[in-house]
Amino acid sequence: EAQVTQNPRYLITVTGKKLTVTCSQNMNHEYMSWYRQDPGLGLRQIYYSMNVEVTDKGDVPEGYKVSRKEKRNFPLILESPSPNQTSLYFCASSVQGAITEAFFGQGTRLTVV
Amino acid sequence: SQQGEEDPQALSIQEGENATMNCSYKTSINNLQWYRQNSGRGLVHLILIRSNEREKHSGRLRVTLDTSKKSSSLLITASRAADTASYFCATGIYGNNRLAFGKGNQVVVIP
Numbered sequence: 001e002a003q004v005t006q007n008p009r010y011l012i013t014v015t016g017k018k019l020t021v022t023c024s025q026n027m028n029h030e031y032m033s034w035y036r037q038d039p040g041l042g043l044r045q046i047y048y049s050m051n052v053e054v055t056d057k058g059d060v061p062e063g064y065k066v067s068r069k070e071k072r073n074f075p076l077i078l079e080s081p082s083p084n085q086t087s088l089y090f091c092a093s094s095v096q097g098a099i100t101e102a103f104f105g106q107g108t109r110l111t112v113v
Numbered sequence: 114s115q116q117g118e119e120d121p122q123a124l125s126i127q128e129g130e131n132a133t134m135n136c137s138y139k140t141s142i143n144n145l146q147w148y149r150q151n152s153g154r155g156l157v158h159l160i161l162i163r164s165n166e167r168e169k170h171s172g173r174l175r176v177t178l179d180t181s182k183k184s185s186s187l188l189i190t191a192s193r194a195a196d197t198a199s200y201f202c203a204t205g206i207y208g209n210n211r212l213a214f215g216k217g218n219q220v221v222v223i224p
Contacts, residue, residue, distance in 0.1 A: 031210070035214075040216065041216065042214050043156075044214075045212070048210065056210075058211060090155060090156065097210040098204075098205030098209065098210055099143050099144055099205050100161075101158040101161055102146075102148075102156075102158060102203075102212060103158070104156040104157070106154060106155045107153065107154060107155055109153075
């Protein structure tokens with residue numbers, strides 16, 4: 001089954017404790033991206049990747065890192081999480097960036113206390 | 114920056130009625146896409162309409178695109194309780210590898 005898998009689904013952590021949210025897709029898509037969703041603000045893109053070893057900033061990259069060492073995986077790293085990073089996070093992948101449909105993971109609800 | 118802007122923001126209708134949502138955008142686009150999100154879950158792609166298309170159908174969904182007015186509409190006909198969700202438009206822009214999402218449009222279908 002074609003899918004984007006994120007882990008964990010729920011995470012509560014403390015300020016400053018590094019964490020990684022994993023994302024994996026099984027569709028051989030070149031393009032992957034991370035979004036955060038906050039009430040009243042819709043989805044905002046954090047980072048995206050056009051292909052292996054190619055990443056670029058989205059609208060709200062501050063406080064986040066990503067890497068794309070393999071085509072299927074695109075982890076999101078929070079080196080020193082802060083409470084304003086409490087949000088619902090989504091990973092997505094597509095064949096060709098913004099000109100083809102995106103497939104989304106189920107989301108990771110992160111709470112930073 | 115946010116590109117799409119849906120209108121109305123929230124809609125409540127009876128089962129069997131039609132639901133219409135609008136989306137406006139500011140710059141030239143390559144395509145416009147609509148997504149559905151059920152209660153905090155992942156977004157599901159509904160339909161993609163390219164800038165050279167005016168109308169597209171998929172089952173009970175009808176999407177129109179007016180590039181002169183920089184707007185799109187999503188019509189759901191004969192709505193069902195299962196259509197209760199948030200609906201987002203997203204634009205793909207020329208020379209930009211990013212999808213820009215609107216803030217979403219909540220639809221409640223009352224059985």
